[in-house]
Amino acid sequence: MKHQKNEVIVIRNLSHFFGEGILRKQILFNINLTLKSGEIVIMKGPSGSGKTTLLTLIGALRSPQSGSLQVLGQELVGTNRRKMVKIRRQIGYIFQGHNLLECLTARQNVQMSIELHNNLSSEEAKQKSIAMLEAVGLGDRVEYYPHNLSGGEKQRVAIARALVSHPQLVLADEPTAALDSKSGRDVVEIMQRLAKELGSTILIVTHDNRILDIADRILEMEDGRLRVNHIPKAS
Amino acid sequence: MKIPLSWLQLSHEKVRLFVAIAGITFADVLMFMQLGFRDALFDSSTKMHKTLEGDLFMLSSQSDSTAFSSRFSRRRLYGIAGIKGIEYVTPIYIGSADWKNPELGNTRRIFVYGINPLYSTLKLPGVEQNIEKIKFPDVVLFDRLSRLDFGPIAQNYQQGKTVVTEVSGRKIRVGGLFSLGTSFGADGNIITSDINFLRLFPNRDPGLIDMGIIKLEPGVDRDLILKTLQTKLVDGDVQVFDFDGLIVHEKKYWQTRTAVGFVFTLGTIMGFIVGIVIVYQILYTDVADHLPEYATLKAMGYTDLYLLGVVFQEAIILAIIGYLPSVSLTMLLYFGAANATGLPIAMSATKAITVFVLTGVMCAASGAISVGKLRTADPADIF
Ligand SMILES: Nc1ncnc2c1ncn2[C@@H]1O[C@H](COP(=O)(O)OP(=O)(O)O)[C@@H](O)[C@H]1O
Ligand SMILES: [Mg+2]
Numbered sequence: 044m045k046h047q048k049n050e051v052i053v054i055r056n057l058s059h060f061f062g063e064g065i066l067r068k069q070i071l072f073n074i075n076l077t078l079k080s081g082e083i084v085i086m087k088g089p090s091g092s093g094k095t096t097l098l099t100l101i102g103a104l105r106s107p108q109s110g111s112l113q114v115l116g117q118e119l120v121g122t123n124r125r126k127m128v129k130i131r132r133q134i135g136y137i138f139q140g141h142n143l144l145e146c147l148t149a150r151q152n153v154q155m156s157i158e159l160h161n162n163l164s165s166e167e168a169k170q171k172s173i174a175m176l177e178a179v180g181l182g183d184r185v186e187y188y189p190h191n192l193s194g195g196e197k198q199r200v201a202i203a204r205a206l207v208s209h210p211q212l213v214l215a216d217e218p219t220a221a222l223d224s225k226s227g228r229d230v231v232e233i234m235q236r237l238a239k240e241l242g243s244t245i246l247i248v249t250h251d252n253r254i255l256d257i258a259d260r261i262l263e264m265e266d267g268r269l270r271v272n273h274i275p276k277a278s
Numbered sequence: 279m280k281i282p283l284s285w286l287q288l289s290h291e292k293v294r295l296f297v298a299i300a301g302i303t304f305a306d307v308l309m310f311m312q313l314g315f316r317d318a319l320f321d322s323s324t325k326m327h328k329t330l331e332g333d334l335f336m337l338s339s340q341s342d343s344t345a346f347s348s349r350f351s352r353r354r355l356y357g358i359a360g361i362k363g364i365e366y367v368t369p370i371y372i373g374s375a376d377w378k379n380p381e382l383g384n385t386r387r388i389f390v391y392g393i394n395p396l397y398s399t400l401k402l403p404g405v406e407q408n409i410e411k412i413k414f415p416d417v418v419l420f421d422r423l424s425r426l427d428f429g430p431i432a433q434n435y436q437q438g439k440t441v442v443t444e445v446s447g448r449k450i451r452v453g454g455l456f457s458l459g460t461s462f463g464a465d466g467n468i469i470t471s472d473i474n475f476l477r478l479f480p481n482r483d484p485g486l487i488d489m490g491i492i493k494l495e496p497g498v499d500r501d502l503i504l505k506t507l508q509t510k511l512v513d514g515d516v517q518v519f520d521f522d523g524l525i526v527h528e529k530k531y532w533q534t535r536t537a538v539g540f541v542f543t544l545g546t547i548m549g550f551i552v553g554i555v556i557v558y559q560i561l562y563t564d565v566a567d568h569l570p571e572y573a574t575l576k577a578m579g580y581t582d583l584y585l586l587g588v589v590f591q592e593a594i595i596l597a598i599i600g601y602l603p604s605v606s607l608t609m610l611l612y613f614g615a616a617n618a619t620g621l622p623i624a625m626s627a628t629k630a631i632t633v634f635v636l637t638g639v640m641c642a643a644s645g646a647i648s649v650g651k652l653r654t655a656d657p658a659d660i661f
Binding site for chain 2: 104105132140142143147151155204
């Protein structure tokens with residue numbers, strides 16, 4: 044299959060099974076999906092329908108079994124661990140829990156992401172982290188430990204960490220689930236604004252109907268099948 | 279410089295870090311004490327030998343240690359005296375007898391050395407100056423470093439009092455003091471002439487001696503004479519050593535033939551195992567508690583190797599900061615133990631390095647066991 048430059052994700056006939064023997068159960072059925080560069084796509088669907096499973100496959104966090112899954116031009120079906128780790132570095136992840144390192148300050152947490160792409164001096168990395176925290180509105184929380192930040196602030200640090208290395212692809216799994224509606228909205232808007240600035244593609248899994256309007260496209264997952272693929276009403 | 283995750287992880291939880299350091303320090307001190315006593319045992323067992331004025335030394339073939347020696351006929355010693363290059367030979371009698379504490383009246387075993395006063399067989403401070411005194415009947419020299427249980431002999435003597443007591447029920451007088459010190463084999467020592475010795479041990483056959491000192495003429499080849507003697511005496515009832523051989527022979531006895539050496543080695547291993555358990559406990563909980571964080575790092579693209587490095591760095595950091603306080607603590611305890619027992623317990627470079635290496639191995643081993651837990655950090659689980 045030929046890879047086109049503006050196609051960030053190309054999925055063809057992707058199926059996924061969990062378990063072995065008689066416990067083997069199909070979770071994803073013949074998924075077909077293409078995400079173009081710069082798109083913001085939301086995926087909804089009932090709990091247990093397979094959204095997280097699909098996201099972890101796209102994010103190279105889980106080995107895909109059959110079909111074809113190309114992320115950033117790299118085929119992930121049948122690839123090795125080393126290539127998977129390499130792909131992970133080009134993706135920004137935002138988790139439901141913020142998953143910050145408790146022993147590091149906000150700035151150090153962000154810096155951990157920069158250090159993976161080790162061509163910056165520590166002073167440059169530090170300045171870049173601070174600038175990123177300022178961009179998510181946390182300029183006054185740079186040296187705070189996660190322990191002393193609110194839920195919304197922690198999630199904003201997580202966004203800064205995910206975006207600081209300018210990833211082409213951002214994956215977010217229910218990023219607002221643990222937040223009240225106001226901070227949830229803020230967080231998503233920050234994500235949207237920064238991703239647009241950086242030209243990143245975003246795939247967000249969410250239950251939150253109030254944020255659907257930021258998407259260019261909405262996907263719906265049901266029982267492991269990607270069913271509807273509709274454009275939201277113009278806002 | 280990259281963010282020092284291992285150190286930040288460790289120092290973030292102060293209480294846990296403190297417990298870890300205390301645990302490692304404890305294990306290190308334990309090892310130091312065991313090694314200290316073991317070394318002191320070996321050192322003290324050869325203390326007397328190091329004072330011997332001679333070039334070659336004759337022991338019974340059945341003799342593993344001079345502390346519990348077998349005897350041999352003194353004719354064996356005098357039989358070689360005529361060999362060219364040998365200046366003189368002189369015997370030593372060794373025995374243990376009951377010393378009566380002159381103040382309290384109770385008795386204790388004391389080591390008695392009988393030497394020929396015509397030769398300076400023992401190069402000890404106090405022996406040479408007083409060698410004339412032991413030519414008198416029933417006069418002995420007393421080791422001022424003997425345990426206090428023998429009575430205030432040294433004080434009384436130094437105050438000019440006549441110190442008289444009984445050894446094996448025979449009345450003796452202390453004619454002078456010398457300094458040798460106690461060992462695991464001996465709580466106290468006295469030196470007297472061979473003639474006085476045989477008076478104290480009337481049941482002993484004067485023809486059987488415990489050790490023979492062989493003094494060579496200046497300039498002769500010691501190794502050559504040693505070889506000559508060894509071939510001459512092969513299959514005999516005696517063996518001959520040079521000084522180094524004698525020390526090795528004596529130490530080997532304590533290291534391999536007695537339970538004492540084994541007990542202290544075992545104690546050291548125990549300390550080592552205690553250390554592994556403590557460090558493992560700390561590292562394992564640390565990994566387990568931070569599992570979601572480590573999984574997050576993997577999801578971001580950190581390699582397993584990086585995380586392995588973090589755990590091993592934590593292990594090494596713990597090893598170093600747990601080791602340092604143990605050295606000062608140990609020196610304090612050595613000082614106290616040396617004062618209490620009279621044994622030569624002291625810090626040495628060998629011990630310091632040994633324990634440091636053991637600590638490193640201990641922490642690395644614990645690290646190796648706890649990294650298994652890292653594998654359960656699955657980046658697919660955190661979404
Ligand atoms: N590691 C796993 N092993 C077995 N079954 C799993 C595993 N992870 C998820 N599942 C199952 O796969 C289905 C889809 O889960 P998931 O992708 O988490 O759904 P969603 O994110 O849409 O709620 C569920 O039935 C879930 O129980
Ligand atoms: Mg989910």
